[in-house]
Amino acid sequence: MPGKYDLSQYMAARKKRTILSAAIIFALVPLTIYAGIRFLGDRKYLLMSLLIILETMVPFVLVFESRKPQARELVILAVLCALAVASRAAFAAVPHFKPMLAIVMLTGIAFGPEAGFLCGAISGFTSNFIFGQGPWTPWQMFAYGIGGLLAGLFAMWGILKKAPKGWKDVIILAVFGFFGILLVVGPLLDTSTFFTVATSYDAASVLAVYLAGVPVNCVHGAAVALTMLLFGKPLLERLQRIQIKYGMMEP
Secondary structure: OOOOHHHHHHHHHHHHHHHHHHHHHHHHHHHHOOOOOOOOOOHHHHHHHHHHHHHHHHHHHHHHOOOOHHHHHHHHHHHHHHHHHOOOOOOOOOOOOHHHHHHHHHHHHHHHHHHHHHHHHHHHHHHHHHHHHHHHHHHHHHHHHHHHHHHHHHHOOOOOOOOOOOHHHHHHHHHHHHHHHHHHHHHHHHHHHHHHHHHOOHHHHHHHHHHHHHHHHHHHHHHHHHHHHHHHHHHHHHHHHHHHHOOOOEE
16 A cells, blocks of 8 residues: 555546446447447457457556556456356356356456456356357456456445444445346346347337346356355455455555
């Protein structure tokens, strides 16, 4: 963290980084998805997925500002992505019960919104080598990334605690996880369903897709909330110790 004498410079650099990261995440990534649909007919989804990964690496690299990322920082992020993928694969037999977003959100809380978005995008892409790649993959990468990004932002604003001290903080984590899926990540995935499955694009079709997604999103949200309740506090405590010990990825 910066000292008191360079705090203003740090905050100015952080503001510029946030603006550029937001432009990439909320403009460039959706534009990539749109271009794939509009010009490639959803047939080059692997190319689109790789482009999204490259785009989401830019905000993550900006976190390090004037220094290069250390190998241990990348290893920790890779381990968290692998854990997220494993948590999705472990419950493959349970329809719609996917704890993966809990790991993605905890990554964002611990290491910042850029790391959360990158973890979500990579986990979505990698896990689909198990569950199947398709035109839905870029949408899932974006939706999962947004989940990690929002968790990181809520932690920066002090709403979510990087070091939960009691059940109140843990319950807030769980509530955020449930409604983050129900209100943000789930509807984004439903939008993917609409564009990749729907045969007509009228209001009735839109309503049908989003209403059909509500129970699915509730189950998904419950999986994330339960994971937050059981593992949120111990995992965040361990990640914070690692971050303090090595000075890793200060958001």
